[in-house]
Amino acid sequence: QLQLQESGPGLVKPSETLSLTCTVSGGSITSSSHHWAWIRQPPGKGLEWIGSIYYSGKTYYNLSLKSRIIISVDTSKNQFSLKLSSVTATDTAMYYCAREESSRADYWGQGTLVTVSS
């Protein structure tokens, strides 16, 4: 059974860079049929797609966040990562990693709460 697990700091200071990693187990991140995505949800609000990556390294980013995002993949560790720079309080959210097949997120991690605060 495929499992995804987010990891990273739960507290980030304003103007700094948020860094999260998603570890995939029970399946290979080099699957040719899937992309790997980051999705976030501010407290009490809706879902926002951040971006996704293919195992080759090709990325797709939310245009509104594109200038601040880097998504990367480490196939040797079966992991992919998110870096979001210049964070503010509005970046406080539950961050989920997910597997995508034809844009549908069929497996999700449990999520990790990241708070931006000094």
Next chain:
Amino acid sequence: QSALTQPASVSGSPGQSITISCTGTSSDVGYYNYVFWYQQYPGKAPKLMIYDVNNRPSGVSNRFSGSKSGNTASLTISGLQAEDEADYYCSSHTTSDTVVFGGGTKLTVL
């Protein structure tokens, strides 16, 4: 890349049917049949309920169904049950090769 438009809330009594709409544009919902619906309980990760407009993943009840007309997609839940009370989100692939979500709809089972 504006969010898809969903009603903030819908409600229904047990046994009834409800429909949640999801309105996009000709660059997302209206362009592709890549429309998806997710169910989310408080404190939990979303769960895929419908993919490609009207397909159910294995294990999802056939009480859940989807449809699309033009730029608007819909999720219908028939035979409402108490366990269906949750938040529901639509999403769609876009012509920019990105994904956009709806704002979410809170379903209350009366």
